Amino acid sequence: MAEHPPKVIVTKLGFDGHDRGSRVVAAHLRDAGMEVVYTPPWQDIPTVVKLATEEDADVIGISSLATDHLLLPKLMAALRAAGMADVQVVVGGIVPPRDEKLLLEAGVARVFHPGAALEEIAHEVRALAAKARALRETAAP
Amino acid sequence: MNKPAAPFQSDELARAETRWREAFEESPGADTRIVNRSGIEVKPLYTPRDAPRADSIEALGYPGEYPYTRGIYASMHRGRSWTQRQLIGLGVPEDYNARLKEILAHGATAISLIPCNSVYRGYDADEVPEELLGTCGVVINSVEDMDRALEGVPLERLSCGMNDPSPFTLLALLLAVARRRGLAWTGLAGTSNQSDCLSHFVANHMFFRLALPGARRVLADHIAYCNERLPSWNPLSVVGQHMQQAGATPAEAMAFTLCSAIQYAEDCIARGMAADAFLPRFTFFFDISISFFEELAKFRAGRRIWARLARERLGAKDPRSWRFKFHAQTSGVDLTRQQPLNNVARVTAQAIAGIFGGLQSLHTDSYDEVFSTPTAEAARIAIATQNILREEAHLTDVIDPLGGSYYVEALTDEMESRIDGLIARIDAAGGMYRAVENGLVQRMIGESAHAFQQKVERGEQTVVGVNAYRIEENLDGYRVLEYPDRARIEAQIARLKRFKAERFAAAAHGGLDALARAAQSKDENVFARVVEAAEAGATHGEICACLRRELGFGQPLTIV
Numbered sequence: 001m002a003e004h005p006p007k008v009i010v011t012k013l014g015f016d017g018h019d020r021g022s023r024v025v026a027a028h029l030r031d032a033g034m035e036v037v038y039t040p041p042w043q044d045i046p047t048v049v050k051l052a053t054e055e056d057a058d059v060i061g062i063s064s065l066a067t068d069h070l071l072l073p074k075l076m077a078a079l080r081a082a083g084m085a086d087v088q089v090v091v092g093g094i095v096p097p098r099d100e101k102l103l104l105e106a107g108v109a110r111v112f113h114p115g116a117a118l119e120e121i122a123h124e125v126r127a128l129a130a131k132a133r134a135l136r137e138t139a140a141p
Numbered sequence: 142m143n144k145p146a147a148p149f150q151s152d153e154l155a156r157a158e159t160r161w162r163e164a165f166e167e168s169p170g171a172d173t174r175i176v177n178r179s180g181i182e183v184k185p186l187y188t189p190r191d192a193p194r195a196d197s198i199e200a201l202g203y204p205g206e207y208p209y210t211r212g213i214y215a216s217m218h219r220g221r222s223w224t225q226r227q228l229i230g231l232g233v234p235e236d237y238n239a240r241l242k243e244i245l246a247h248g249a250t251a252i253s254l255i256p257c258n259s260v261y262r263g264y265d266a267d268e269v270p271e272e273l274l275g276t277c278g279v280v281i282n283s284v285e286d287m288d289r290a291l292e293g294v295p296l297e298r299l300s301c302g303m304n305d306p307s308p309f310t311l312l313a314l315l316l317a318v319a320r321r322r323g324l325a326w327t328g329l330a331g332t333s334n335q336s337d338c339l340s341h342f343v344a345n346h347m348f349f350r351l352a353l354p355g356a357r358r359v360l361a362d363h364i365a366y367c368n369e370r371l372p373s374w375n376p377l378s379v380v381g382q383h384m385q386q387a388g389a390t391p392a393e394a395m396a397f398t399l400c401s402a403i404q405y406a407e408d409c410i411a412r413g414m415a416a417d418a419f420l421p422r423f424t425f426f427f428d429i430s431i432s433f434f435e436e437l438a439k440f441r442a443g444r445r446i447w448a449r450l451a452r453e454r455l456g457a458k459d460p461r462s463w464r465f466k467f468h469a470q471t472s473g474v475d476l477t478r479q480q481p482l483n484n485v486a487r488v489t490a491q492a493i494a495g496i497f498g499g500l501q502s503l504h505t506d507s508y509d510e511v512f513s514t515p516t517a518e519a520a521r522i523a524i525a526t527q528n529i530l531r532e533e534a535h536l537t538d539v540i541d542p543l544g545g546s547y548y549v550e551a552l553t554d555e556m557e558s559r560i561d562g563l564i565a566r567i568d569a570a571g572g573m574y575r576a577v578e579n580g581l582v583q584r585m586i587g588e589s590a591h592a593f594q595q596k597v598e599r600g601e602q603t604v605v606g607v608n609a610y611r612i613e614e615n616l617d618g619y620r621v622l623e624y625p626d627r628a629r630i631e632a633q634i635a636r637l638k639r640f641k642a643e644r645f646a647a648a649a650h651g652g653l654d655a656l657a658r659a660a661q662s663k664d665e666n667v668f669a670r671v672v673e674a675a676e677a678g679a680t681h682g683e684i685c686a687c688l689r690r691e692l693g694f695g696q697p698l699t700i701v
Contacts, residue, residue, distance in 0.1 A: 020386065020388055115607040
């Protein structure tokens with residue numbers, strides 16, 4: 001049976017609406033053969049958690065250009081509370097070095113900065129999707 | 142035979158060009174094809190044969206004369222420098238006030254006000270996640286907040302540019318403050334930046350609050366109101382910057398912006414306003430990418446096209462209506478997080494292109510915008526860059542110094558024809574509103590963004606430090622801006638709650654009810670009711686909530 005392609009949600013939390021990055025990345029991941037669920041900006045945490053559950057997502061990609069990444073610790077906690085700790089979360093955009101450490105400590109798998117190559121993002125997301133599935137299988141009874 | 146002989150007979154010119162071409166074709170690099178961001182192939186050499194209009198008075202005019210290719214004023218920067226309008230806004234109103242007074246003391250002559258992202262989304266501080274308050278702009282929700290933000294600032298003497306999208310609550314709060322201070326509204330000068338709802342729907346959803354039809358109506362109401370009551374206020378800034386930052390090519394950004402301006406003007410004319418009554422108060426706002434010659438040609442071409450559109454298509458007879466006044470900002474998208482100090486060089490090149498392009502107002506980005514909202518130190522370098530270019534490098538000694546360059550004139554012509562072609566395409570799609578409602582413009586911009594990214598990834602477009610000249614570096618040493626103090630944010634929320642509790646509630650609610658009725662009516666001026674509601678004590682969030690209910694909440698189209 002053919003392996004189901006990685007399933008990735010590409011979204012933006014909070015108030016910012018600059019979406020060039022999320023659109024370009026979403027289009028590239030789709031072209032790279034992944035199943036991409038793309039949302040408009042301004043999502044809140046419960047909506048993203050619900051979407052991840054319904055879509056059985058492997059990876060959530062959050063684009064943040066204007067400090068919305070400060071909501072990430074709350075998103076990570078909400079995913080754990082919903083029993084979705086296996087879902088891998090990546091962030092792309094403008095994240096000060098100081099904040100990157102906080103995000104990684106909160107459980108974010110990877111922060112992509114401006115200049116990250118699309119190929120590199122796709123490669124990493126694919127690897128993280130495999131990790132999410134492995135975690136899920138280990139956890140399954 | 143009273144015509145003097147041309148310095149070159151055309152066949153002599155042709156022979157010289159043939160000789161040069163033969164030599165060039167044997168040289169290294171002869172088969173390199175170069176195409177600019179707008180898709181125009183750039184030749185290795187331009188000669189008089191490429192720029193037949195380089196000395197045409199019809200095509201260029203003199204500075205201050207139709208079609209304004211060489212500049213909209215007779216003296217341009219020789220007479221008066223551009224406005225150095227750096228964007229500021231952070232934290233709570235007191236933080237903003239301190240920063241504003243500091244930059245005014247350093248010689249700034251204009252106020253800019255960037256509100257918090259929660260304000261852009263249409264909310265008050267007491268209805269959003271606290272982490273995000275004041276991190277990218279100042280929290281202003283009430284007339285008291287605005288009063289504190291502008292405490293001790295002589296409003297009557299400074300031009301005030303506010304990022305204030307539909308329904309223009311910040312202007313309403315400013316008017317309420319002016320009334321409290323006994324200032325005549327007719328004396329207030331400034332611009333409602335981010336009033337261009339089409340650009341927000343297309344490209345920068347940051348500023349998009351109301352559904353498009355409602356935003357369209359409120360904008361026309363706002364222009365009509367300002368036209369009548371605030372003669373020194375620019376109610377509209379038509380924005381190409383968002384679209385170019387989102388990936389539009391320079392030609393696309395210029396074309397789409399002009400198409401939006403046409404739609405707004407036609408809406409005003411449809412309401413019975415005369416073109417010459419409102420067009421002199423139309424302003425524009427553009428991005429300056431690092432594609433140097435392309436950018437300055439974009440501005441020269443844009444001026445010429447706007448003059449023609451205003452005169453011929455919109456029927457304006459007053460030369461002030463034909464003048465293409467624009468603010469420009471150096472492109473943040475071109476900046477890199479890698480080797481961040483290199484951004485100072487990028488901003489310098491961008492700024493020169495804008496200055497040679499004849500801008501009226503300039504914001505130079507800070508090199509550290511790749512990390513956070515700028516630190517004060519980086520913002521000072523950005524301002525100094527402008528001062529150095531003007532006063533040390535003497536860029537402004539001569540008006541339109543690149544005018545007459547074979548390349549610049551040929552490129553201006555080519556950009557013009559490309560922009561005209563794009564305008565015709567949008568016209569054929571039914572105008573800008575139709576073209577964005579059916580996603581055409583967003584698709585074109587998305588494709589251009591993707592194509593540019595591919596060029597970078599394939600190495601066809603060098604980005605120093607990203608796909609070339611890379612180094613190992615540790616960025617931990619760069620200082621980034623501190624987030625606002627949490628205690629001050631909490632105090633701000635408490636103050637807002639107190640304001641709501643202590644105001645004359647019946648008046649505030651009455652103002653909001655009247656606003657709702659105006660929105661339900663067909664012909665009442667909605668913005669006039671926004672102003673009255675603000676004066677009656679209604680807050681920004683309450684006004685936006687009312688109009689969201691009545692006119693619908695904006696959602697961007699999701700095209701990937």
